[in-house]
Amino acid sequence: MKLTYYGTGAGEGWPGLFCNCELCKTARKLKGKNIRTRSQALINDDLLIDLTPDTYMHCLVYGLDLEKVDHLLVTHSHTDHFNPPDLQLLTEPFAHNRPNVFNIYGNDRVREKIWTGVPRIWEVESKFHFHKAEPFKSIVIKDYIVVPLLALHDRNEECLFYEITQGNKTMLYAHDTGAFPEATMDYLKANKVHLDLVSLDCTTQSSADGKNHMGLVDAVKERQRLTELGIGDDNTKWIVNHFSHNGLWLHDKMVEEAAKYGFLASYDGMEIEI
Numbered sequence: 001m002k003l004t005y006y007g008t009g010a011g012e013g014w015p016g017l018f019c020n021c022e023l024c025k026t027a028r029k030l031k032g033k034n035i036r037t038r039s040q041a042l043i044n045d046d047l048l049i050d051l052t053p054d055t056y057m058h059c060l061v062y063g064l065d066l067e068k069v070d071h072l073l074v075t076h077s078h079t080d081h082f083n084p085p086d087l088q089l090l091t092e093p094f095a096h097n098r099p100n101v102f103n104i105y106g107n108d109r110v111r112e113k114i115w116t117g118v119p120r121i122w123e124v125e126s127k128f129h130f131h132k133a134e135p136f137k138s139i140v141i142k143d144y145i146v147v148p149l150l151a152l153h154d155r156n157e158e159c160l161f162y163e164i165t166q167g168n169k170t171m172l173y174a175h176d177t178g179a180f181p182e183a184t185m186d187y188l189k190a191n192k193v194h195l196d197l198v199s200l201d202c203t204t205q206s207s208a209d210g211k212n213h214m215g216l217v218d219a220v221k222e223r224q225r226l227t228e229l230g231i232g233d234d235n236t237k238w239i240v241n242h243f244s245h246n247g248l249w250l251h252d253k254m255v256e257e258a259a260k261y262g263f264l265a266s267y268d269g270m271e272i273e274i
């Protein structure tokens with residue numbers, strides 16, 4: 001199973017659209033892995049996670065190909081993860097030769113945002129199917145088994161992250177979230193999940209959070225909790241992702257700090273295979 005990171009920045013992107021801080025100025029100058037667009041990832045070539053406002057840019061710059069993508073997992077409704085107006089482009093006259101229905105899995109707030117945020121929704125309705133994703137209720141998508149897990153993030157909606165299994169491999173893609181809620185830990189424990197890859201939130205990088213997001217120190221704690229329960233181990237690939245300029249570490253520094261704890265730091269376009 002392959003995971004490709006297309007967007008590894010927090011909500012404002014890095015550099016922030018209107019930001020003039022030194023870190024954003026430096027990122028604009030250095031470019032490369034210091035440029036972090038908003039959250040999106042792809043499993044193999046057919047299971048998309050989040051519909052960021054940068055989706056089109058990911059297609060143009062990183063070769064994201066949506067032809068085979070008929071399934072979209074949405075973590076939550078924040079604008080960096082879900083941009084409903086793009087769904088209008090599923091239908092004629094914007095899209096030709098797209099016979100398959102586009103399946104969207106998300107919470108109630110995501111559903112509301114589709115109905116309020118897609119222009120001329122009545123013309124698009126037949127092109128997609130919304131499925132409510134409920135915590136701990138597994139969803140079968142092709143040969144994947146997907147389990148939505150509860151995140152600790154925006155208290156106004158049921159934020160989710162996803163455990164994805166294909167064959168004998170399982171990965172956890174956990175953004176945006178603070179420390180995992182007990183219900184999520186209980187699920188992982190009870191189901192004796194072994195994770196081959198864990199992608200953890202690291203929005204605040206150099207500082208601790210744990211309540212809505214994580215910093216590196218929080219990610220290290222989560223790994224310890226998972227390792228103590230045997231859910232992850234030395235064979236697990238541990239990755240940190242979703243970085244904000246307010247976290248203060250440009251890419252090279254992030255890589256260096258993450259490596260001290262055995263984590264890889266994501267970058268836009270990074271591919272990892274398990």
Ligand SMILES: [Zn+2]
Nearest residue numbers: 010011080176
């Ligand atoms: Zn986010």
Ligand SMILES: [Zn+2]
Nearest residue numbers: 019021024245
């Ligand atoms: Zn900035």
Ligand SMILES: [Zn+2]
Nearest residue numbers: 076078153176
């Ligand atoms: Zn968020």
